[in-house]
Amino acid sequence: MSSSKFTRRGMLRSAAAVGGLAAFYGPWKHNRAYAQATDKPIRLGLTSDASGQYANSGASDRRGMLMAVAEANAAGGVLGRKIETVHLDTETTAATGSRVAERMITREECGFLVGAVSSGVANAISQVAQRYGVIYMNTNSSSPTESGENCHRVKFVWDGNGANFSKAAIKNSIDAYGGDFMLLTNDYVWGHDTARATRVLIDQYGGSVSDEILVPQGTRDFTAALLKIQQAKPNVVAAAVGGDDQIALRQQVAQLGMGDKIAWINNQQDWPDIYGLPADNLFGVFGTTWYYKLDLPGVKEFVGRYQAMYPETSMRVPGNVFYNGYMATKNLLEAIERAGTTNNIAVIKQLEGHVMSAESRMQHHDAVVDPNTHQVQQSIYLATGNPAPTEDDDLFKILTSSAPEDVRDQDSLGSCKLESYDDTPTFDA
Amino acid sequence: MIELIPHIVNGLTLGLLFALIALGFTLIVGVMEVINLAHGALFALGAYLAMTTIGGDWFGSSEFGVWWRELPLSTRYALGVVAGPLLAASVGMVLELCLRPTYGKPPLYGLLLTFGAALVIEELIRLIWGTGEQSLAVPRALNGAFFMGGLIFSTYKFFAAGFAIVAIGLVWLFLERTPYGATIKAGAHDSEMVRALGYDLSKLRLLVFGFGAALAALAGVVMAPIWGLRPHIGIDVIIPAFLIIVIGGVGSFWGAVLAALLVGLSVGITGAYAPAWSMLSMYLLLIAIVGFRSRGLLGRKSALEN
Numbered sequence: 001m002s003s004s005k006f007t008r009r010g011m012l013r014s015a016a017a018v019g020g021l022a023a024f025y026g027p028w029k030h031n032r033a034y035a036q037a038t039d040k041p042i043r044l045g046l047t048s049d050a051s052g053q054y055a056n057s058g059a060s061d062r063r064g065m066l067m068a069v070a071e072a073n074a075a076g077g078v079l080g081r082k083i084e085t086v087h088l089d090t091e092t093t094a095a096t097g098s099r100v101a102e103r104m105i106t107r108e109e110c111g112f113l114v115g116a117v118s119s120g121v122a123n124a125i126s127q128v129a130q131r132y133g134v135i136y137m138n139t140n141s142s143s144p145t146e147s148g149e150n151c152h153r154v155k156f157v158w159d160g161n162g163a164n165f166s167k168a169a170i171k172n173s174i175d176a177y178g179g180d181f182m183l184l185t186n187d188y189v190w191g192h193d194t195a196r197a198t199r200v201l202i203d204q205y206g207g208s209v210s211d212e213i214l215v216p217q218g219t220r221d222f223t224a225a226l227l228k229i230q231q232a233k234p235n236v237v238a239a240a241v242g243g244d245d246q247i248a249l250r251q252q253v254a255q256l257g258m259g260d261k262i263a264w265i266n267n268q269q270d271w272p273d274i275y276g277l278p279a280d281n282l283f284g285v286f287g288t289t290w291y292y293k294l295d296l297p298g299v300k301e302f303v304g305r306y307q308a309m310y311p312e313t314s315m316r317v318p319g320n321v322f323y324n325g326y327m328a329t330k331n332l333l334e335a336i337e338r339a340g341t342t343n344n345i346a347v348i349k350q351l352e353g354h355v356m357s358a359e360s361r362m363q364h365h366d367a368v369v370d371p372n373t374h375q376v377q378q379s380i381y382l383a384t385g386n387p388a389p390t391e392d393d394d395l396f397k398i399l400t401s402s403a404p405e406d407v408r409d410q411d412s413l414g415s416c417k418l419e420s421y422d423d424t425p426t427f428d429a
Numbered sequence: 430m431i432e433l434i435p436h437i438v439n440g441l442t443l444g445l446l447f448a449l450i451a452l453g454f455t456l457i458v459g460v461m462e463v464i465n466l467a468h469g470a471l472f473a474l475g476a477y478l479a480m481t482t483i484g485g486d487w488f489g490s491s492e493f494g495v496w497w498r499e500l501p502l503s504t505r506y507a508l509g510v511v512a513g514p515l516l517a518a519s520v521g522m523v524l525e526l527c528l529r530p531t532y533g534k535p536p537l538y539g540l541l542l543t544f545g546a547a548l549v550i551e552e553l554i555r556l557i558w559g560t561g562e563q564s565l566a567v568p569r570a571l572n573g574a575f576f577m578g579g580l581i582f583s584t585y586k587f588f589a590a591g592f593a594i595v596a597i598g599l600v601w602l603f604l605e606r607t608p609y610g611a612t613i614k615a616g617a618h619d620s621e622m623v624r625a626l627g628y629d630l631s632k633l634r635l636l637v638f639g640f641g642a643a644l645a646a647l648a649g650v651v652m653a654p655i656w657g658l659r660p661h662i663g664i665d666v667i668i669p670a671f672l673i674i675v676i677g678g679v680g681s682f683w684g685a686v687l688a689a690l691l692v693g694l695s696v697g698i699t700g701a702y703a704p705a706w707s708m709l710s711m712y713l714l715l716i717a718i719v720g721f722r723s724r725g726l727l728g729r730k731s732a733l734e735n
Contacts (some may be wrong), residue, residue: 056560056662187705214705220656223439223586224700224707230580231432247562247657254576255583255654274486276562277657314559 041084042077042342042429044069044329045110047100047136048126050094053243054117054215056272057321058303061140062087064318064325065114067309072333079337086110086183090121097121101128101136110134111342111429114329117243117270117321119143119190126155133344133425135351137328140321142268143190143195147375148412153419154344156351157375158328159320159325162240162267162399163201163409165287168380169265170201173285177263178235179207183226184249186241187214194240194267197411202238208219210234219245222252229262236263239284246273250281259283269383270318274395282385290323290363291380291396298362317393327361331369345421354375364401373416377404435580436701437694442590444693448686449593449651450666452600453644453675459680460617460637464536466543467524468670469663470550471517476653476662477558478567479513493506503568511526513650514643520550521642525635527625547663565653572654589651597686598649613637616678664684672711676718678728687726688718 046065048057062426063346069083077083086108090101097366104110106127113129116122122141129136130152140145142159181202185195191214199209211232213225227416229237241249246266253259264284274282292303317325335350336342352371358379361367367378379401386397450472457465464555481487483505488494497505524546531538571588574581604610616623616633624630648666656662673692677684692711722728 051661056562058658059560216705216708218665218708221443221696223443223583224697225704227435227439228701228704229578232434244657244659247659248655251564251657252583252655255572255585256581258574258581261581272561274562276564278564314561332467389732 001069025330029153031313038309039081041082042079042112042336043086043110044109044332045082045104045113046085046087046102046106046115046117047090047097047107047113048087048120048139048325049092049117050087050089052091057117057140057243057270058090058092058115060272060315060319060321061107061117063306063310063313064322064327065139065329067306068326068329068333070309071305071330078333079340079342083333087357090116090118090125090181092118092121094120094124097124098128101134102123105129105132105134105349106346111344112332113137115230115325116141118188119146120188122146122155123150126152127153128425130419133427134429135332135344135347137332139325139328141190141262142272143193143411144412145189145376145415147370147373148193148410148415151373151375151412151416151418153348153421153424155229155374156328156332156369157373158324158411159376160268160287160289160378160380160407161197161375161409161412162190163197163411164380164407165267166194166198166265167200167407167409168239168287168382168400169285170198170207171205172382172400173236173238173263173265174202174207176206179205180235181207181209182229182232182237183209183212183233184229184237184239184241185212185214186245187216191215191240195238197409198238198240200411203265207236212244213293215241215245215249220248222249226252226256226258226398229259234262236265237284238265238267239393240267242270243273247277250274250277250283253283254278254280262308268320270321272315272321275315275393278391279385279395285384285399288381288396289385290298290320291381291383291398292317292319293390293394293396294364294398296362296364297359302362323362331356343426344429345424345426348421348424365403367404367428372418373408373409374418375412377408379404380407431578432481433698433701435578436698438582439700440694440697441690442586443697444690445590445593445597446586447669447673447693449589449596449644450648450687451670451677451685452597453641453648454670455674455677455680455682455685456600456644457641458674459682460613460626461634462536463528463539464489464642465541465638466540466622466667467546467550467682468543468641469666470547470554471642471663472643472649472652472666473554473658473660473663474520474550474649475517475643476565476649476658477513477554477563478516479509479650480563480644480653480658481484481558481568482512483509499706501568502566503570506568508525508646509565510650517646518639518643519651521645522635522639523637524642528638529631530662551660551663560660564657565650567654571629583655589655592651595668596644600644601682609636635681637679648664654665669711672715674725676715676725678725680729681725681727684727685723 048062062361119141122138138157144161144163147157185191268285269286339346339350354369356367363379365379382400383396485497673688677688695710699710
């Protein structure tokens, strides 16, 4: 008969030992590796909005990501592995963004996250991603803080930000219309950050801000703000209003015929926000990172591939949001291929400082992933409504194209403090 | 002080539009004691149906379609204003038929069913009309601006406010001056007695729900040129509508109108002087009024208060 006995002390010791081991090797610890098998698909978590203020842009963002994935899979995958995607709706809500990111990483086993339009959502996702060391491609949120004070080692920002667009627009506006500015600002992180960057530039170029109207998210009636603007009579109104709020604003400005009575700077203009609106809704000047009628190599073919993949989509040509979603995903997959591994730190190092030719980006200038802020420094275009469109979709008239170094967001260089590699959990996806 | 006047005018017009939005919602809550969470979706559906009628998309490139599109925009707009609410009313009636098994059960059943219906209608809109932004064309005469006191005002917004006044007046006349209105009000007050007197309560409920849905859709048609048109636009409607009927007193027609004007004024004036508080101001108004008078401005006194 065996002399071994289960004693209470022995049980407690065993439990403590198992608990300690679990804590050490657990999934939340550095150096975890949950997907060593090389035949296992690489899973991308698509964190784009399907509801809320940015539902429409989120859908466009997602289409861009899916086209990049489809093309990679058609070419044999990455490192010989198929790419799989999982999408969960981030609902244009920061709290949902956190929950979705947590679930994507811990339950869906996504090794990479891609997608955002709202800066609040992007910030929430990136905090979770950094905790797990999961690389996150912020495709379309353009608050300067995303590559400034809220930057992270795992996060890469693919859109131009409010400071880039303001820089391209403000000096021209002061020269043309005068220096008295009024700011119309969406009352959330992107609006505030963009307005702050705009103020700095207005000061820098000798203008002044007479007033700022804060517009809560979800505002549908802008009459009070528009009356106040008329009473104040500024030279220029610099608006940082996004999504559905901006659509309502545009319609109401057009109804009042105020579009050409005051000089408007509309910061960035996302394609899904204006597609389908009447031409008189496109007033003022605004920024964009890409346009489907740019006369550059590869653009026509890119538009053709979009139309072949999405023949049923009401948006007949791709816009900047689709473009950013596509470029971010494509460059992520290429970085994995170059790294020869899915190890997150190795992939991060491949992305940092990576130079993309103007040809591959279908822009006028080469672009680079800034190794200090992780924001893609790229061409910024100033545009306005097209008075002589060549076809129904030809809504923009491109006014200028600025080289990345001319519109660089200098503030983010000072405020971004990336976590060290050692402080970033490592794993193979 | 003079600077305040345009903002008061704006607040009142906004209030009238809020009243129009809340009208169908308050009717269904008051008469049927159902919180219709599909109100916003019916609002959107009405606007989409009107847009399609105005554009003549129903008829494709047929001879009739070509003839239709050659009609003056004002004629097509007037027909759209009628067709959108009528078609939405039939959807509302189908919804009422689905709601019948929930009568007499806890209110949660009705809430869940109308919430589900809202999701279904919104998805149908996405499938039929796509996810992108659309615009509802209005006649040129309504679509400009005019000067008043050196400021530009939107002609359409004033037209919409006038439209809201007419709609409020007609609904009041219907409820107060017609036998149908009397039956509806009696049904809300004592449904058992109405049934005992030989009225068909099922038909009455069907009529009320259809009428409420038509009013929601009418509000959608009127508001779409101001707010824009997208599948999820109904979300923007539910909260103000709910707030207004609580402030006004559940089931009170004039309470809802008064509450809508107060909400419009508070949003309009804070929008000018403390714009960051403009959305919050309606919730503060709710807290202030319900805090002092729990049944709302003109709500009926509860038996518990006696």
